[in-house]
Amino acid sequence: MDAELFPRSRGEIAPGAVHLPDWLDAGRQRELLAACREWACPPAGLRTVRTPGGGTMTARQVCLGLHWYPYGYARTVVDGDGAPVKPFPAWLGDLGRRAVADTLGTGAAADAAYDIALINFYDADARMGMHRDSDERTDAPVVSLSLGDTCVFRFGNTESRARPYTDLELCSGDLFVFGGPSRFAYHGVPRVHPGTGPPELGLTGRLNITLRVSGR
Numbered sequence: 001m002d003a004e005l006f007p008r009s010r011g012e013i014a015p016g017a018v019h020l021p022d023w024l025d026a027g028r029q030r031e032l033l034a035a036c037r038e039w040a041c042p043p044a045g046l047r048t049v050r051t052p053g054g055g056t057m058t059a060r061q062v063c064l065g066l067h068w069y070p071y072g073y074a075r076t077v078v079d080g081d082g083a084p085v086k087p088f089p090a091w092l093g094d095l096g097r098r099a100v101a102d103t104l105g106t107g108a109a110a111d112a113a114y115d116i117a118l119i120n121f122y123d124a125d126a127r128m129g130m131h132r133d134s135d136e137r138t139d140a141p142v143v144s145l146s147l148g149d150t151c152v153f154r155f156g157n158t159e160s161r162a163r164p165y166t167d168l169e170l171c172s173g174d175l176f177v178f179g180g181p182s183r184f185a186y187h188g189v190p191r192v193h194p195g196t197g198p199p200e201l202g203l204t205g206r207l208n209i210t211l212r213v214s215g216r
Contacts, residue, residue, distance in 0.1 A: 013155050013166050016141070016180030018103035023175035024145065029201055033147055035089075036119055036207050039064060043083035046121060050079060058126040059189075059208075064088045064117040066214055071135050073116070073214060088115050096211040099143045103177040112140045114211045122151065122206040124194035130154065130161035130186045137215030141179025146170045147207040148197035156186040172197050 008021035024032065040046040040062050049057040052070050065088030066073040077083050093114040100109035116136075120128070133142050153176065156165035165186070170176060178185060192206050 008171075011168070013168065014178075014182045014185065016104065017155060017178040017182040017185065018176070019168060019170075020099075020103055020175040020177075021171065022173045023099070023102070024147075024173040026173075026198070026200065029147055029173055029198075032145065032209065033201060033203055033207065036062075036147070036209070039086055039119060040121070043081055044077045044086050045081075047077065047080040057128070059120040059122045059128055060126075061121070062086075062119050064092070064119070065115045066216070068116070068118055068135065073135060073216065088117060092117060092211065096143045099145075099175050099177055099211075100141050100179070103175065104141060104179055108141060108179060112213055114140075114143070114213055116212045116214050118210045118212070120208045120210070122149070122189065122192045122208070124149075124192060124205070126189075126192060126205075128189040130156060130165075130188040132158075132184050132186050133210075133212060134184055136212050138213045139179070139183045140213035140215075141177050141183065143211040144170075144176040144178075145209040145211075146174045146176075147172050147209070148201060148203035149206040150193045150196040151189050151206055151208075152191040152193075154188050154190055155182075156188075158182070158185050161186050169193075172201060172203075 011019045067085045069079045096114035097109040
């Protein structure tokens with residue numbers, strides 16, 4: 001649908017799971033994209049993630065603060081070039097707390113000491129299977145920011161990868177936060193719509209910046 005004809009509004013997808021469209025303005029999106037491009041450069045740059053079964057994820061990833069690999073965290077890129085992980089910037093933690101305050105309230109944001117970022121790059125053919133963010137030692141809310149092409153984001157339940165789940169579109173600048181009863185819900189990206197990002201952003205594909213609290 002035409003977003004200008006049918007404006008998108010805030011939505012609570014499940015208890016503790018909130019979608020806030022257009023949370024990042026155009027200037028903030030450009031700043032985040034520039035930072036992502038810098039973080040993606042080696043060493044400890046963008047990599048293809050290999051699964052325990054020997055397969056590979058179609059979305060490529062770079063980490064800040066701690067390096068995620070299935071299914072744990074390390075201070076070096078243990079499944080890549082072995083370099084130390086790039087530091088997690090304080091301003092990104094501030095952005096995460098503001099995101100939680102704007103969606104779940106200031107109380108939920110008070111103790112959220114964000115120290116990890118997982119940045120996934122999706123080209124037109126990339127997908128992300130249903131999974132839970134459960135390698136952290138905390139239940140602090142997860143913050144998800146979208147840049148570039150629109151994707152179909154599937155948000156499910158806490159019991160299994162099967163239904164019930166809700167499909168919604170995440171566009172460039174959108175914020176999605178999930179915590180509380182939905183913190184360990186299964187979620188994934190079954191589809192990306194190529195060529196749907198704002199042309200002025202200058203990004204081909206989709207970037208997803210996910211902020212977490214490690215509890216470590």
